[in-house]
Amino acid sequence: MIVADGRQAMYRKVAAELRQGISDGAYGSGGRLPAESALAQTYGVSRGTIRQALALLRADGLVTSRRGTRRVVLGTARVQTFSETVSFTRWARSLGEEPGGRVVDVVRRAAEPVEREKLRLAEGDEVCLVLRVRTLSAVPVMVERSVYPRHIGEIVAGLDPAAVSHTVPLEEHGVRFTDVHHTIDLTYADADDAALLDCRVGDALLRERRRSTDPTGTPVEWSEDRYLPGTVAFTVHNSSAAAALSRRTAS
Amino acid sequence: MIVADGRQAMYRKVAAELRQGISDGAYGSGGRLPAESALAQTYGVSRGTIRQALALLRADGLVTSRRGTRRVVLGTARVQTFSETVSFTRWARSLGEEPGGRVVDVVRRAAEPVEREKLRLAEGDEVCLVLRVRTLSAVPVMVERSVYPRHIGEIVAGLDPAAVSHTVPLEEHGVRFTDVHHTIDLTYADADDAALLDCRVGDALLRERRRSTDPTGTPVEWSEDRYLPGTVAFTVHNSSAAAALSRRTAS
DNA sequence: GCGGCCAGGTTGGCTGTACAACTTGACGCG
């Protein structure tokens, strides 16, 4: 039985308990979960709440679900929280690595047409460009080029250039990232990349372009990250219930 | 008002209508959706059903949602169906490209330990390896190396080597893909890749590794696809409501 | 003009109910 504390929804707590049970192997790999009605009884909540919890596990690819039979445990794959996928710093820490970084360059200028479109700005609005190299255990692994609208750029520009995380201070200023759209492909190192990542110009890099919006739907960041090969891989789970991945022809 | 035809759930039809409305610009970009209760009235269903429909749009990143205020339209980003993300053929056709391909090699042999683990097979079980090159408008863009458990391999091996799609015939044999886990990173062309993709050994390629399971949770395919740079990009949407993307240190 | 307060509107969370669609295993028949 779980007690409501008001800070977190019941169904999220149930989901967390079920996650724990799955990774503890309480149901076995390839095993079956108890029926929704049984779970409802053991946790002392209604079936609807259980279904909300299970929808979370379903989206993470931890369990299947199919009409007519009990849910099957798919795997104990480590699942990151949203905040870990958004923040390089939190991601690294959750893996036991020591994240670091250094701001190489900050530029403020009028937004160019592409930037205006991506950040939904008006003509003449200013943007703030931040170029940063990021490290894991002191080894450079990624170059980050971010574009912020002016009011957010002000905050970023005011931070310590050696600050490990930008996301955390931004959140403290009330900037919340809730939706992120990623595009992943391959590109080649330019002179800046080569110098910062200690590789050669023209070497292939894994590229992640990212557009983040806040709860109101206003774009707050447009960023391009370039990773040294062999340092990271992106994983996506995708089910017929809720498809998130798509594949595009390169633009 | 939408009429139930029994073949598709009401909430899916409502979701489809809302999608259409969004891409038609009926609500404007950055505009607001009508309230759930209003939608419930216009579609003649209960609020719960509307919420199920909106959850689909939310997962696709088409709308935000926030307590206290109406939903905001995020974008009209083209969203693929699950079947389009799983099948190269259907994906290509939906983009107006002409997909093609050729089976280069088929091997049957006892499963190696890695394969046994990925496909959850017992010692001594056989697997079927298929090497295939795939084209868009006759241009080679991807090399696919798939591993199937024996009973599925039989079906694949029996297909015409020039067959454009393997997914479609497999589905006709009752093989259903419902969950897919993707890992995306970068690798370098080996001799086979170079010959098939018309590039040089050592050239960088975008790699997608994929493990698919059927509704019972049984693995049905383990595949590694290697794309020529500049031909595809992977896109992922990720919201604090339902996070699907994760980033891993390379294994 | 400006700021705080408040009422109304809206989504989030939870419960309960009912039935449909589907799977599985057991049973009985040929």
Added chain:
DNA sequence: CGCGTCAAGTTGTACAGCCAACCTGGCCGC
């Protein structure tokens, strides 16, 4: 032994209602 039938169990879909948390805009007082 093989096969179909059937019943029980389970998830999917839909409905109705209730309250809490939260946002927005307008009003009022200063």
